[in-house]
């Protein structure tokens with residue numbers, strides 16, 4: 001299985017399917033590829049904020065990929081005339097050959113349209129299994145039930161925000177890593193803009209000093225990770 005960071009919270013996971021998560025490429029200064037060049041079968045969106053919903057609709061229109069998200073988001077996406085699956089916390093959806101389980105995140109969610117900003121239910125995390133389970137935490141602070149997510153789904157890889165300001169910072173993300181106990185942890189949602197400027201090496205140091213045995217993989221946007 002191959003995981004490629006597309007900058008910010010965007011990842012392409014290639015296993016049985018090509019699964020694109022939080023495809024914010026247009027306007028993402030770290031995106032290594034334009035939205036018109038990405039190929040995928042399935043798109044997952046953790047919440048409505050523009051840096052996560054991103055180009056999901058445009059990419060789904062071009063590729064025919066199904067977009068999976070929480071029910072209220074999916075109603076919006078469906079109205080954009082793309083295939084949409086809406087499910088909810090604790091639920092597992094099978095989309096193409098990929099199983100995904102929706103898990104909590106502590107964060108807000110809204111969708112912005114010109115002259116209009118509306119609530120889009122809540123933000124979530126996702127455990128996506130298209131060969132091996134990968135936990136994408138979405139935008140969130142650390143919370144104790146990450147331990148349950150680790151126990152239940154035993155993710156090989158956890159993708160965790162470390163940028164602070166909008167989400168957890170390196171210190172919280174290191175604690176999150178010891179709660180989840182993935183084999184590998186990849187920091188994300190940092191370095192895109194000034195308020196979320198962070199040193200991923202600081203996160204790596206904190207994980208090494210903790211009880212966690214997780215390997216820290218610091219990726220460059222566009223650089224594939226074989227898992």
Ligand code: NI
Pocket residue numbers: 047049052107108139166
């Ligand atoms: Ni957000």
Ligand code: MN
Pocket residue numbers: 009049051052139166189
């Ligand atoms: Mn965000």
